Each structure stands twice: as C-alpha cells, then as structure tokens.
Amino acid sequence: MVIMMRAVMAAAALALSLPTTAHAAEQPAVVPQVLPMGAAVSALPLAIENRTGYQRTSFKHWNAGEIPADGCNTRAEVLLSEAVEYPEIGPGCALTGGVWWSYYDDTTVTEASKLDIDHMVPLAEAWDSK
Structure with missing residues (x-):
C-alpha cells in the first residue's frame, strides 16, 4: 500500500511539473533557416571568453596513438592518415619516404x-569558448 501511494504521489508530481497544453501551444515553432555564411556568422551570439583554469599541459594530445606498441604518437598517426603516398614506418615509428599535400599552399x-600538425581550433580558443 505504501509503495502504491508513493507511486501515485510521484505520478502526480510529474504531472504537475509538465507544461500544460495551453502553455505548449503558446511556444512558437522553430523554423530552420538557410542563411549566407556572412549573415550566419553575424547571427552568432557574442560572449566574453574565459580562460580561467586553462593549462595547455592538461591536454595530453601527443599520446601513444591507436596502437601504443607500434611507437606512433598522435602526430605520426595524423601524418599516416593524411599521406598521399604512404611512408615506410621504421623502428619507433620513424617515417621515411611518403608524400603529403599541403592544404595551405597547394604544394606537395x-x-x-617539414609538416606541422595543427588543431583545427586551438586548445586555448576552444577552452575560452566553452
């Protein structure tokens, strides 16, 4: 009996916490929009960035990679995945040979x-914008 009473009280509390149909009907429907890039960027809300607590050393981004035993860290994994012509992988994941295409200056x-592996969004910027 006590369990049933608690269940009824929980159901009543839930019902009271839900919006009524009249209130739900008042909410305007969200209509997706397609905007030119400049207008879409201008519509983004602005806020003050907050770097409190950020420390680059907290991000262990050069980790052991997918297969720790092969000696390839994250940088090498990215180089391997982006190679136009796959390089040879030597001991300790030393890469020799191979060809890469540079997005930035359209060169091989x-x-x-000679290649840098960059974050698409710098860590500090991602932290600030959270």
Whole structure:
C-alpha cells in the first residue's frame, strides 16, 4: 500500500511539473533557416571568453596513438592518415619516404619533418569558448 501511494504521489508530481497544453501551444515553432555564411556568422551570439583554469599541459594530445606498441604518437598517426603516398614506418615509428599535400599552399611535401600538425581550433580558443 505504501509503495502504491508513493507511486501515485510521484505520478502526480510529474504531472504537475509538465507544461500544460495551453502553455505548449503558446511556444512558437522553430523554423530552420538557410542563411549566407556572412549573415550566419553575424547571427552568432557574442560572449566574453574565459580562460580561467586553462593549462595547455592538461591536454595530453601527443599520446601513444591507436596502437601504443607500434611507437606512433598522435602526430605520426595524423601524418599516416593524411599521406598521399604512404611512408615506410621504421623502428619507433620513424617515417621515411611518403608524400603529403599541403592544404595551405597547394604544394606537395616529401619530408614529414617539414609538416606541422595543427588543431583545427586551438586548445586555448576552444577552452575560452566553452
């Protein structure tokens, strides 16, 4: 009997917490819009960024990669996945040979050491914009 009473009280509390149909009907429907890029960016809300608590060292982004035993860290994994011509993988994941295409200046690169692996959004900016 006590369990049934608690169930009835919980159901009543839930019913009272739900919006009424009249209130729900007052809410305007959200209609998706297609805007030109400039207008869409201008419509984004502005807010003050907050870097409180940010420390780059908190992000262990150069980790051991997908297969820790192969010696390839995240940088090497990205280089391998983005290669136009796959490089040879030596001991400790030393990459030799291979070809990469640079998005930034439309050139091919044949030395992995000449490439930087960048975050699409810098860590600090992502933190600030949370």
